[in-house]
Amino acid sequence: MNARLQPSPSADTTRRVMSLNDIDAVLAIETQAYSFPWTRGNFIDSLAATYLAEVLEDDSQVVAYFVAMAGVDEMHLLNVTVAPHRQGQGHGQRLLDVVQAHAQRLGLRTLLLEVRRSNARARALYLRRGFVEVGLRRHYYPAPQGREDAIVMSLALPELARPDTEGGHVLV
Numbered sequence: 064m065n066a067r068l069q070p071s072p073s074a075d076t077t078r079r080v081m082s083l084n085d086i087d088a089v090l091a092i093e094t095q096a097y098s099f100p101w102t103r104g105n106f107i108d109s110l111a112a113t114y115l116a117e118v119l120e121d122d123s124q125v126v127a128y129f130v131a132m133a134g135v136d137e138m139h140l141l142n143v144t145v146a147p148h149r150q151g152q153g154h155g156q157r158l159l160d161v162v163q164a165h166a167q168r169l170g171l172r173t174l175l176l177e178v179r180r181s182n183a184r185a186r187a188l189y190l191r192r193g194f195v196e197v198g199l200r201r202h203y204y205p206a207p208q209g210r211e212d213a214i215v216m217s218l219a220l221p222e223l224a225r226p227d228t229e230g231g232h233v234l235v
Contacts, residue, residue, distance in 0.1 A: 076154075078161065081116035081128060083107065088125040089118065092146045099205040101142060106130070109141070115165055119154055127154040131162050137173040138166035155185075159192055167223045174220060177213035179204050186214065194218045 081089065086106050093100040109116055109130045115138075119127040129143040140162055145154045166174050177200060178185050194216040202210035 076119055076121045076126070078117055078119050078157075081110065081118050081130075083110060085118050085125055085128075089128050092125065092128070092144055095147050096144050098207065114141070115162070117158075117161065119158065121149075127158055129158045129162055131165070133166070133169055133171060136171055137175050138162060138169070138171050140174060140176040143176075155188060156192070163218070163220060167220050170222070172220055172222075174218040176216050177203060178216060180212045180214055186216075189216050192218065
């Protein structure tokens, strides 16, 4: 049997809202992780638009982050990134849990994202998490040889139950 244990996130890993003070650390991860990273302006504009944006810190260092935008019925995950040297430790899954929880608290029905067709590792994670491929955005991402397609993936979110005054539960 071949089993590989992966380290779990440190007990010291904390999550908090992303601020302008985090942009340099986030950009450092972004440029390590992607050939065509988001720009400083992309992150500043997202924060100015009050998109949902959080970071994970370990030992006071940013190791992962996400940016998401709430819509009418859906949460659109715009960017989720884990520092390359910290991948495979559960940080990406933790951030997906956080985004999903935010969406459910807002009463949104769907979590939507795009992923590069070539990003097999991320696509596999999303499929394991229950996402389904629902579309294709042709020539969506810049690539070394022109443009690359994005696979659109969607996750149906169960509605959260809340207690009613009689001790039962009511769906919101």
